[in-house]
Amino acid sequence: MKATLFTALGIEQNLADRLSEYGITEPTPVQTETIPAILNGADVLARSQTGTGKTLAYLLPVLQGIDAELKSAQKLIIAPTQELAMQIVREGEKYGQPRGIHVLGLIGGAALKRQVDKLKLHPQLIVGTPGRVRELIEMRKLKMHHVNAIVVDEVDQVFQLGGAGDVDRILRSALRDRQLVFLSATVSRETAALVKREMKNPLEIGIDPDQSTAKGLEHYYFAGDERDKMENLRRVIRHYNPKKTMVFVNQTETIAEVQAKLNYMGLSAEALYADADKLARSRVLSGFRSGKFKVLVASDVAARGLDIEGLEMVVNYDPPMDSEHYVHRAGRTGRMGRSGLVLSLVTYKQIFIMNKFAKELGITLEERKLYAGKVLEPKAAASIRSQPVRRKSPDKTGNAHVSQESVKQGSSKGRPVKEETRKTSGPAKKQGEPFRGGKSSERENRSERERERKNKGAPKWLKDKKRP
Structure with missing residues (x-):
């Protein structure tokens, strides 16, 4: 099957060339479905697993739809967190700057005055978190009268983090005929209700609806x-x-x-x-x-x-x-x-x-x-x-060849094993060395075996810690 090119989806050649510079030549399934729909101006609800290329699925047609000559906010992207918003800003700058598009991130936690000053430079693409975007709209610093498309990325996460009221206020401030694009890995009842209330004949895109997580x-x-x-x-x-x-x-x-x-x-x-x-x-x-x-x-x-x-x-x-x-x-x-x-x-x-x-x-x-x-x-x-553990036991000559399994059976080559083992148990006496056996030696051996038993299965750092 021949690979689909971005240009076949309606993406202009200069954007496709920019994608190629970063090694992106073939669109993912969610990009293949979503890009033409957004370019055609339809309201879209796209459901696809996280990490399948949703960002470029909406960012490419959004950038292509911006008039670089018009010095005013034209497109708005809302993200649930500061990190995701700034990731989208970086992607927007990567593909938008060669087209003369100015991208501005408006996130909570950053200096408000500095953001107000940057709005005076008339960025065409705004990316922000719901609370900060709403705040600047209500301060009349962010003008919405030219914003003709609003994208809400990870919309379910936006709602889970308490951004439903902010999103509703932002939508009220935009043009009545604005285009809406909602994207998420999951679609909750709250999202479905918002879609029915705000979207006009939405196009629902579901990539592998029975597979909620990535295939890899x-x-x-x-x-x-x-x-x-x-x-x-x-x-x-x-x-x-x-x-x-x-x-x-x-x-x-x-x-x-x-x-x-x-x-x-x-x-x-x-x-x-x-x-x-x-x-x-x-x-x-x-x-x-x-x-x-x-x-x-x-x-x-x-x-x-x-x-x-x-x-x-x-x-x-x-x-x-x-x-x-x-x-x-x-x-x-x-x-x-x-x-x-x-x-x-x-x-x-x-x-x-x-x-x-x-x-x-x-x-x-x-x-x-x-x-x-x-x-x-x-x-x-x-x-x-x-499986039985085969431990070697010494025979009466000191050679360790009798297995623990043989001990359980009670004999080895027809001879009693228990008696042989008892005779040779305990420390061996070297020539000229005084005997060190007896009750004291047996107690030390038992103590050492008990410590080994308690330490069995413990992590190495804990064994080292317990070792005297």
Whole structure:
């Protein structure tokens, strides 16, 4: 089948050439469906998994529809988080500047006065978070009378973060015949209601509606006791050894604890907090992207809309609240057709949650076991555990060739083994050396064996700590 070119979708040649400079020559399925619809002026509701190229699906036709000669805001893109908004700004500048288009980001947490000053330069494309955009509209600093298209990216996340009222106020301030484009990995009832109320004959685009997560993802869960969860986290990271890992927790107060323990175990980690200021978040994300540390610990809210290039693995330290949160967490990896791992650490009582997610999302979510430093299927791990352990025992001549299995059977080559073993047990006496056996030596041996038994299965750093 011949690959579809961007120009065949209606994208102008100079934009297509710019895409080619960045190695993008073939549109993704969501781009193939969405770009012509937006160019034709239709209201669009596009549902596609995170990381499938939705940004360019709306950004390319939006940029193409801007009149660079008109020095006024013409298109508005709303994003749920500061990070996603700034990612869109960077993409807009990359493809818009050669066309003479000025892009401005309006995000909460940044200096309001500076943004007001930049609005005086008359940018044609505005990208912002709902609260800050509404604030500037109500201050009459952002003029909406030339805005003929509004895009809401990750619309469900916008609503979950409390932006529904802001979006409604923004829509009221725009032209009546403005074009609306909503995009999301999931479509909630709130989104569906907004679509029916605001859109005119919307074109619904659903890419693989039965597949809620990217096809390149593998989903596994590890069941165990709550007290072993931290050690299991260390073991899965060590086993898969990805360059970048994102660990999700449900409670904000747990973030610092998990981060500290990972660093103590020798895994470089940083934390991302939802209430951190812009500079702190920027520092952490910059360090993660550049590889200064290996693990980023975050909550759902803190990680909304993040696009981390090269993120190979996501770990749910706590199971997500629902299947929608699972989709958004999983969407941090496996982007743009790449492969990725999504692992969940659950207790035995939480296994039903994994089965529920698998059924609701139509994915294969399999159990895996940790055994002897390896990740195995449950049947394989059980088979290894059931095999008899063959330990060598000394015979009466001092040669260790009698197996533990033979001891259980009670004989070796027709001779009683138990008696032979008892005669040779204990420390061997060297010539000229005084005998050091007796009750004291036996107590020391028993004490040493007891310590070894208690330390069995403990992590190396804990064994070293306990060693006298």
